Amino acid sequence: MANGLPGRLGTVRMEGELPHRDDIPVVFDELDYQLACQAYLWALPLVSYAQWKKQHYEVFGATGSDLVHYVSYRDRLGLITANATTPYILNFFDLAESGPLVIELPAGPTAGGVSDFWQREIAAMGEMGPDRGEGARYLIVPPGGGTTEVDGYRVLHSTGTNIMFGFRTLDPDPDRSQALVDAVRIYPYARREDPPQTRLVSPGGRAWSGDQPRGLEYWVRLHEIYQREIVDDRDRFYLAMLKQLGIEKGKPFAPDERLTRILTDGAAAGELMAQANTFAKRFAGSRYWPDREWDLVLPLDNSAQRGTNYDELLERASWFYEAVSFSEAMKSQTPGLGQAYLGTYTGADGEWLDGSRTYTLHVPAQVPAKLFWSVTVYDSQTRCLIDNEQQRGDRGSRDRDLRVNEDGSVDLVFGPSAPGSGETNWIETIPGRHWFSYTRFYGPLEPYFDRTWKLGDITPT
The missing domain is CATH 1.10.3360.10 (VPA0735-like domain)
Known part of the structure; x- marks a missing residue:
């Protein structure tokens, strides 16, 4: 039976x-x-x-002496939950092949770091790192390397054989930003007397999927x-x-x-x-305001992915299904430094966000972000920037044409067709596909942390 x-x-x-x-x-x-x-x-x-990494090496033609520079919107279409506002510069390295690796980071407003392939942060670099934006020469030592001090270098011990090094420039001036990118060097320590040129590789509009x-x-x-x-x-x-x-x-x-x-x-x-674990989070404290649909997208407590008495298996799966990389700077608790991320996967009605419908989002005045803020739309299936005809997936305070209300607030529109008020505050969505959104605060301020400033829900019209 x-x-x-x-x-x-x-x-x-x-x-x-x-x-x-x-x-x-x-x-x-x-x-x-x-x-x-x-x-x-x-x-x-x-x-x-x-x-x-496979995309970097096989599609873009990058090598262990290169950095890939993501600049355009199309460059980033394969990058999971990419920020559409600031450029990315990064690559992946096998320390078993290179041996100890040198990273020369120039002084200036950058945010970045090194992580292993479990996406555990080995160290932050730039403004949130030990160099505090003043620049440094870092030496990344493979597991079991034993080296603790080397004159002229900040020594970091990798927790894995494979690593990712990446950073973003935070300077709004494109010329100064490019100068920072051009000044970064990466090469094996064994070749420090005659280091190879660090080449910048562009995705060049090629189709790819991360x-x-x-x-x-x-x-x-x-x-x-x-x-x-x-x-x-x-x-x-x-x-x-x-x-x-x-x-x-x-x-x-x-x-x-x-x-x-x-x-x-x-x-x-x-x-x-x-998908359920990510788009319908059931972690304690995920909902940022009890009367809003916005979640803290980062359920991990720390870069080691370790909770009290357990390792954060489902928290890790949630974040790394919808995103890539983790830095302590992403969960800054210091007003004015780092970043903060909120995400929403449903509208004010509690239903999945639908590309065939039109929605509005009210962003109250005095957004608590020292540097800038942005709202970005992602495709739910790929978790990448929405590949719309507009070739634009975000709106934020860095957009000079953003239409601001008299009281300083902003109203954004999401939908398949431009609203009657024009395209300035509109992000195009795709009928037949679901989407979700992140709101990023760069240099979050106290009204974000104490939750006295409150973002509206994405509301169907």
């Missing part, structure tokens, strides 16, 4: 208290499927960076990066799951028909879980 359990297990025949011998494969299929779902969520930050691949390709990417990365003790149980799924260090990934089916189904279900 069937045992009444849900899903595949409901088809298992029982012999008393034990499953029928012929139905044991059904039980193992379900076990491996559940392992795949959990491994999908666990691996999101690692696969995300591995995919992004979001995690779907289906079997997700596991292909995970297998690839696993071969070139160290293992933390906290991950050993997950590595046991990967072994059962045919992913082992030093062995080829060659799933048979059964495992291919399970991995494909597991990636699809894992992404569905990631």
Whole structure:
């Protein structure tokens, strides 16, 4: 007789208290499927960076001596929840190939840092880093490198073999901003006497995708990066799951028909879980104002991804499904420094934001941001900037043509057609696709922290 359990297990025949011998494969299929779902969520930050690096090296032609410079809107269309206001300069490096790596960061208004491929921040750099915007020469040492002090360098110990170095310039003047970019140097310490030129590579309008691949390709990417990365003790149980799924260090990934089916189904279900975990956050304290739909998009407590008595598995999965990189500066608690991020995935009516409908957002006067603020629209499927005909996905205080009300407030419009008032405060959405929005505060001020300033909801008209 069937045992009444849900899903595949409901088809298992029982012999008393034990499953029928012929139905044991059904039980193992379900076990491996559940392992795949959990491994999908666990691996999101690692696969995300591995995919992004692959795009840099294979699509843009970057090497370990280069930085990729994202400037235009089209450059950033493959970058998960990119800021459309400031340029990005970054690349990925394998310390097993380069050895200790030197980063020369010039003095000036920059925000950035170095992280491992689990997207744990190794160190902030620039205004929120130890150089405080005064510039420095950093030396990134691989795990087990042992070096603690080197004259003339700030030594950083990497928590992984693969790293990402990236930064943004915060100077609104384009010439000064470009001068900062041009002054950055990155090269192996072994070549410090004759360092290679640091080349700036442009995406050049090429189509690319930095979001995690779907289906079997997700596991292909995970297998690839696993071969070139160290293992933390906290991950050993997950590595046991990967072994059962045919992913082992030093062995080829060659799933048979059964495992291919399970991995494909597991990636699809894992992404569905990631979407719910991201777009309907159930973490305590996520809702920023109790009577608004805006959430704190960063549920992680710290860059180590460690909570009290546990590691932040679901918090990490939430953030790194919808975004890339983490810095303590993103959760600044110091008025006037760092950034703050709020996100909304539903309108004031509690329904998913729909590209075929028109909405308005009221931004009250005196936005608590020392540097600037912006509101950005992202495609829910890709989590990237909306690829609209307008080729513009944000509006904010840096837009010189922004129409401001007499009282200093701003009303933004989102929808598939330009409003009668014109395009100035309008962001075009795409019918048939859902979207979500971030509001960013650069240099958040006290009225943001004490919540006395309150942003309106995105309201259907």
